[in-house]
Amino acid sequence: MYPSDFAYAAPTTLAEALQLLSQNPEAKVLAGGHSLLLAMRIRLMTPPMLVDIGKLSELRGIQVNGNVSIGALTTYRDVETSRELAERLPMLVECAANVGDPQVRNRGTIGGSVAHADPAADMPTVVLALGAEFKVVGLQGERTIAAGDFFVDMLQSAVEPGELLTGITIPQMPAQMGSAYEKFKHPASG
Numbered sequence: 001m002y003p004s005d006f007a008y009a010a011p012t013t014l015a016e017a018l019q020l021l022s023q024n025p026e027a028k029v030l031a032g033g034h035s036l037l038l039a040m041r042i043r044l045m046t047p048p049m050l051v052d053i054g055k056l057s058e059l060r061g062i063q064v065n066g067n068v069s070i071g072a073l074t075t076y077r078d079v080e081t082s083r084e085l086a087e088r089l090p091m092l093v094e095c096a097a098n099v100g101d102p103q104v105r106n107r108g109t110i111g112g113s114v115a116h117a118d119p120a121a122d123m124p125t126v127v128l129a130l131g132a133e134f135k136v137v138g139l140q141g142e143r144t145i146a147a148g149d150f151f152v153d154m155l156q157s158a159v160e161p162g163e164l165l166t167g168i169t170i171p172q173m174p175a176q177m178g179s180a181y182e183k184f185k186h187p188a189s190g
């Protein structure tokens, strides 16, 4: 199927993106598109406008100093290949490496995965277990949401219309504590 008609904008600054989202509260943020475009093609979602945040390079990257901060546009591949994360948060790296196939991992973003709030997805479970905090911005300012409050319902996160998730912060794990991620693949998804 084809998506219903929609307008498209590709802002080059965060301020511009927030203006667009605030003026068009039914607009959807487009990151890697690996969940959103599928949902639009089966018309599960019919947003009148897409705000493509792909040009906001400041939202991509991993910073480690005590806590770990991951920008919303950071891809699974960025996480999978991060040596610092492999040392500090192996569970996150194992999780990213087990998502889909290389195309999905090269395009799919951490922000998109958690904002989509699919209970069957890998990354939401892991960031919930790691006690992540989610940074969200809108024209009214910035707020931080705890993992336990972020996933509201199936396909519903705590990101409000007009807001954008900019990144997540994962607290440093206590010394002597380890982590691992084991994925039990559903036979039907072969």
Ligand SMILES: Cc1cc2nc3c(=O)[nH]c(=O)nc-3n(C[C@H](O)[C@H](O)[C@H](O)COP(=O)(O)OP(=O)(O)OC[C@H]3O[C@@H](n4cnc5c(N)ncnc54)[C@H](O)[C@@H]3O)c2cc1C
Pocket (backbone or CB within 6 Å): 028, 029, 030, 031, 032, 033, 034, 035, 036, 037, 053, 072, 073, 098, 099, 100, 101, 104, 107, 108, 109, 110, 111, 112, 113, 115, 116, 120, 121, 122, 123, 159, 163, 164, 165, 166
């Ligand atoms: C073939 C295939 C295999 C897959 N296999 C797996 C798998 O094994 N495990 C798994 O967990 N997932 C899997 N997925 C899903 C994929 O991992 C997710 O679709 C992807 O990570 C979502 O990120 P995205 O950047 O593509 O988000 P998009 O599709 O662009 O967006 C998803 C949703 O999040 C919103 N959004 C995105 N970014 C932001 C933001 N910064 N702020 C606010 N809202 C935002 C969008 O508006 C949309 O509602 C698979 C997908 C495909 C196509």
